[in-house]
Amino acid sequence: MPRNQAPMPSELAAHLSRSSAPYRDPVARIDWDRLSIRQYWLPPEAVSLHGDPQFMTRPEADRMRLSQVEFLNFIEAGLWLEGMFMERIARSMRQERHNLTALKYRLHEMREETGHSLMFLELMARSGLSLPHRRHSQQRLANLFGRYAPLESLGFWMATVIGEEIPDRLNRYIRQHGRGVCPVVVEMSTLHLIDEARHISYAREMMESRLAALHGWQRQLLRPLLRRLVHQFVGVFYYPDARLYELAGFFPGADWVSRAKQNRHRREFMEQCLHPTLEIFRQRGFPLTACK
Ligand SMILES: [Fe+2]
Numbered sequence: 001m002p003r004n005q006a007p008m009p010s011e012l013a014a015h016l017s018r019s020s021a022p023y024r025d026p027v028a029r030i031d032w033d034r035l036s037i038r039q040y041w042l043p044p045e046a047v048s049l050h051g052d053p054q055f056m057t058r059p060e061a062d063r064m065r066l067s068q069v070e071f072l073n074f075i076e077a078g079l080w081l082e083g084m085f086m087e088r089i090a091r092s093m094r095q096e097r098h099n100l101t102a103l104k105y106r107l108h109e110m111r112e113e114t115g116h117s118l119m120f121l122e123l124m125a126r127s128g129l130s131l132p133h134r135r136h137s138q139q140r141l142a143n144l145f146g147r148y149a150p151l152e153s154l155g156f157w158m159a160t161v162i163g164e165e166i167p168d169r170l171n172r173y174i175r176q177h178g179r180g181v182c183p184v185v186v187e188m189s190t191l192h193l194i195d196e197a198r199h200i201s202y203a204r205e206m207m208e209s210r211l212a213a214l215h216g217w218q219r220q221l222l223r224p225l226l227r228r229l230v231h232q233f234v235g236v237f238y239y240p241d242a243r244l245y246e247l248a249g250f251f252p253g254a255d256w257v258s259r260a261k262q263n264r265h266r267r268e269f270m271e272q273c274l275h276p277t278l279e280i281f282r283q284r285g286f287p288l289t290a291c292k
């Protein structure tokens with residue numbers, strides 16, 4: 001079947017639009033007065049250096065500070081990714097005029113992504129910390145998929161599932177292990193994952209409907225690309241760069257970058273946290289791993 005004639009899961013789109021209709025702005029819903037820098041912003045086990053012997057001997061205030069910087073880095077990467085989704089949705093409006101159900105759902109998705117990005121900006125402003133500028137143009141493969149993969153192609157929807165699932169897994173982890181974590185962060189993660197559940201189910205439906213027609217040569221081509229894509233997203237969301245460690249008071253940052261990369265606990269955490277996502281792909285013949 002030519003890719004521009006791939007089936008559109010209109011029923012699902014209509015159902016998701018109905019769930020999205022009672023929209024409430026997350027910035028207005030969150031009780032920002034509860035934001036505190038005297039609490040963790042990530043569960044301690046979700047910090048990149050957790051388990052590293054040198055890190056574990058540092059005072060708790062330092063470890064807490066790093067959790068705050070890492071969460072800010074996580075949402076800053078979210079801004080980049082959501083910007084890419086919104087760009088694609090906006091561009092798709094030119095093509096979807098004939099399918100009003102799909103258009104309506106995509107506009108709901110764009111409104112929700114806009115809300116997430118505004119919520120991220122609010123936290124960034126209130127944190128009082130200014131993150132060093134991270135050049136996301138370096139994430140070439142993710143940018144290529146996000147910007148140029150044909151909107152109706154299997155590659156685009158696989159990349160979308162990966163891009164939405166990888167950060168979503170940390171939101172779920174924060175929600176499940178949120179005791180002792182700043183309530184604003186838990187609330188943000190919860191609001192985000194409720195919307196993302198709809199985005200992911202739509203993207204998965206689009207992916208599944210195209211997987212049936214996948215040829216062997218396409219699978220061979222996609223395998224290494226998806227492997228690299230996962231590693232790029234994991235790098236952006238879960239492995240801070242040297243300047244971030246230094247912003248949190250860990251000098252020299254480059255040493256802590258290599259400690260995080262060698263941190264066995266971190267690798268295990270990533271494999272475990274992303275297990276449900278990786279399984280989706282493994283079961284469909286794409287043997288992906290969280291780390292290189
Ligand atoms: Fe989002």
Ligand SMILES: [Fe+2]
Pocket residue numbers: 113164195196199200
């Ligand atoms: Fe999303």
